[in-house]
Amino acid sequence: MTTMSTAMRSISSLGLCFFKPTSVSKATTVSLGVWRRTGGEMKGLSVRNVGGGGHVSVNEINGKKVINGVEKKLCVENDVEEGDESLKSFKLGRFVEKRLVYRQTFVIRSYEIGPDKTATMETLLNLLQETALNHVMSSGLASDGFGATHEMSLRKLIWVVTRINIQVNKYSRWGDVVEIDTWVAASGKNGMRRDWIIRDHTTQKIITRATSTWVIMNRKTRRLSKIPEQVREEVKPFFLDRKILSQNGDDYKIDKLDEATAKHIRSGLAPRWNDMDVNQHVNNVKYIGWILESVPLNILEHYHLTSMTLEYRRECNQSNLLESLTTIETREELESKSSSKGDLRSTHLLRLEEDKKEVVRATAEWQAKSHI
Amino acid sequence: MTTMSTAMRSISSLGLCFFKPTSVSKATTVSLGVWRRTGGEMKGLSVRNVGGGGHVSVNEINGKKVINGVEKKLCVENDVEEGDESLKSFKLGRFVEKRLVYRQTFVIRSYEIGPDKTATMETLLNLLQETALNHVMSSGLASDGFGATHEMSLRKLIWVVTRINIQVNKYSRWGDVVEIDTWVAASGKNGMRRDWIIRDHTTQKIITRATSTWVIMNRKTRRLSKIPEQVREEVKPFFLDRKILSQNGDDYKIDKLDEATAKHIRSGLAPRWNDMDVNQHVNNVKYIGWILESVPLNILEHYHLTSMTLEYRRECNQSNLLESLTTIETREELESKSSSKGDLRSTHLLRLEEDKKEVVRATAEWQAKSHI
Known part of the structure; x- marks a missing residue:
């Protein structure tokens, strides 16, 4: 176990803390983690670049020159997996691009x-x-x-998410x-990056x-570990080392709100039975509802949310009550101090009431609905 | 407008009440309603049998003798709708049985x-x-x-659900x-019945x-109206007058709980922004979460829920706080007075705190998880 990084946080007996890696660019792995019950203190490790790991530059794919690797659809559909054709068609998912990209279609x-007839951020x-x-x-x-993975299960290892943008x-x-x-x-020595793009099926626009x-x-x-x-x-x-965001926000520190800096505080938020995942802990998507x-x-x-960054620090379960803190700044207030492109920027904190x-720090950008 | 039925309830200025028809067997219509903002008092109409309306007996379909019309799959797939083949395959829905049944597949x-790894009742x-x-x-x-429908929109008419089992x-x-x-x-003179069955795609069992x-x-x-x-x-x-439940519970009166009869009361339940539908009123599915x-x-x-009946009486919006009341009876307590087949039966009331x-009365049956 290497030394604890500066970004590591210790955890209480109440729940698991997720830590924020100091440096993230290339690392290791393949999946999505889950929140699980926690016990004692969490010890850390450093997260450093090691490079390597099947780097694939966009230009190598399909022999096309593509700016930023994402603005044009890169598609090698002939390596779709074999399997139950009938079930596959229902599930609407398949590998493309030499099995480096997984693609799934949803209606x-x-x-x-939501109330404005568009898919919610939670969706x-x-x-x-x-x-x-x-x-x-x-x-x-x-x-x-x-x-x-199999080798992870043998060692009782799980993935935990630290940050989503x-x-x-x-x-x-x-x-x-x-x-x-x-x-x-790969993302540093001991982290993984997972990226996604969503396209409109009809227009094929990202x-x-x-x-x-x-x-x-x-x-x-x-x-x-x-x-x-x-x-x-x-x-x-x-x-597949293809970046789709110029910066994923890891270099951006989210301010920690408190009673003095938060303009809006909502207390007594109680997780419902249906907010629990299979480990009877709150699924990480559910936090968005409480933030809002x-x-x-x-x-x-x-306003529409145009961007959101969530930094997970601690899990919670059904017995916890939560407090949601928010501060919102307008474009005018922002102009002097940031490169924000939205009409509003908000900062949030979810914390245990007790x-x-x-539990979660977050920041978001908003645009007036007529702009989107 | 005919006279008000005995089951009609007046409504407050707070929200729309849905009424319980006195008699439901055959009526009129084709769809699902939504909750909408309400103003003054709701006047009623009687709901009576008028018969007619494209009754189709199960025996007429495919020339097969089928008991209760549902235990065997009745399928005429050759009348699948025309349309965008690609989109249709994503949406996985189509008409079957001479366009009298609509079938959609979901993963x-x-x-x-939920926490027990099975689809929730809300799902x-x-x-x-x-x-x-x-x-x-x-x-x-x-x-x-x-x-x-088009003719309904011309007249500013909407569907509202009164009961689901x-x-x-x-x-x-x-x-x-x-x-x-x-x-x-059809369901009486001025009501509609909508039925559903869910089959496991692999086993084809209902x-x-x-x-x-x-x-x-x-x-x-x-x-x-x-x-x-x-x-x-x-x-x-x-x-299509095909019944799939021996009784849909309309003849069963759900007891109204109060402080004296409820064993468990949870107050201060607040609808979240994401609980609102496009009319900024609570979607009727969301009530289940508060009931639980x-x-x-x-x-x-x-325990698993094996049966649930919801009787909608009044809508609510984001400014309302709700109270959830529950009473649970065991099989032993039930034996003397009902034909319940579950291990437990519960009775619920959601009401406005103010x-x-x-808002909603409900009753449910539960079985120990090993039984299901």
Whole structure:
């Protein structure tokens, strides 16, 4: 175990903390993690660049010159997996681009849209999660169905997410068909990056981009772990180092709100039974609902979220009560101090009501609805 | 407007009440309604049998003798609708049985399962809603995309649900493929019945049955309305009088709980922004989450819901706080007074915290998880 990075945080007995890697660019792995019950303190490891790992430059794919690797559809569909044709057609997922990209198609359902008739941010993150899990399942690497590989399961290792950034250009409506591509890359020595793009199926335009950072943890000791060589060998063939966001926000520090700096505080938020995942801990997508609870209604009504970054620090379970803190700045307030392109920028903190310990820090950009 | 039925309830200025028809067997219509903002008092109409309306006996279909019309799959797939083949395959829905039944296939997603890894009751009702709305859309009758026909929209009429009963034999797991059939029938003079069955795609066994009752309302005056002849003519060709539940619970009165009779009360339940539908009122599926909030955790952990009946009485919006009341009876307590087959039976009331007015009454049956 290497020394603890400066970004590491210790955890309380209440729940697992996720740490923020100091440096993320290339690393190791292939899947999505889950929140699990935690016990004692979490020990850290450094996250450093090691490079390597199946780097594939965009120019090598299909022999086409493509700027930034994403603006044009890169598609090698002839390596679709074999399998039950009938089931495959229902599941609408398959490998493309020499099995380096997993692509799944979804129809936005009536109950996945919000009051403004477009897919909610929670819906988008749910669809990203589903695509990621199906990617791992289809890769043949999955052991437990929730992202751990065979070699990870043997060692009681799980993936935990530390950070997600999502940028939305256009929200889909009920009945719209979207196509989600996902792939993984190394991120430092002991992290993984998972990226996604969402295309509108009809126009083939990219309407959403997202990136996330994952680290590995021992589910018994709750310590962060290096990636064992055997796990690295399992996942390496899937690495595709294609960046779709100029910066994934890892170099951007999210301010920690408190009673003095938060303009809106909503207390007494209680997880519901249905917010729990299979480990009876709150699924990481559910936090978005609570974050939005402290956003004034007129903002929710008149602005779209165009970007959101979530930094996970601690899990919570059904017995925890949460507090949601929000501060919103307008474009005028922002102009002097940031490069924000939105009309509004918000900063959020979800913390445990009992001891005020942090659960999630978040920041978001908003645009007036007529702009999107 | 005919005289008010005994089951009619007046409404407050806070929200729309849905009434319970006194008699439901055959009526008129084709879709799913939505909750809408309401103003003054709701005037009623009687709901009586008028018969007629494209009754189709099961024996007439495919020339097969089929008991109860549902235990054997009745399928005429050669009348699948024309259209965009590519989009159709994504949406996985089509007409069968001479366009009298609409069938849609779904894969249970990772975020639609609960802590016990099976699809939640909320998920099942969401899928039923989606199938019903796509049924109306595919029929060519839809005007506003939320269930109203062209002739209804001309008259500012909408559908409102008064009662849903769902019976679950087996809960699906993540990745399972289910096939949902839905159809509509007359229900009294001015109501509609919509039924659904859910089959496990692999085994083709029926795993869930559901039935619901709908009435028509003027969205401006908030009065219940007779079904205009033009609307009846629109929807009549779709009627299929096939019952899939021996009784849909309309003859069963759900007890009204209060502080004295409820064993568990949970107050201060606040609708979230994402609980709102396109009319900024709570979607009727969301009530299930609040109902379950007053059910003790050990029941949620160790029992499955095998049956649930929801009786909608009043809508609510984001400014309302709700109270959830529950009473649970064991099999021993039940034996003397009912024909319940479950291990437990529960009775529920959701009411507005402010004035204690009823929003939803519900009853449910539960079985220990090892039994299902």
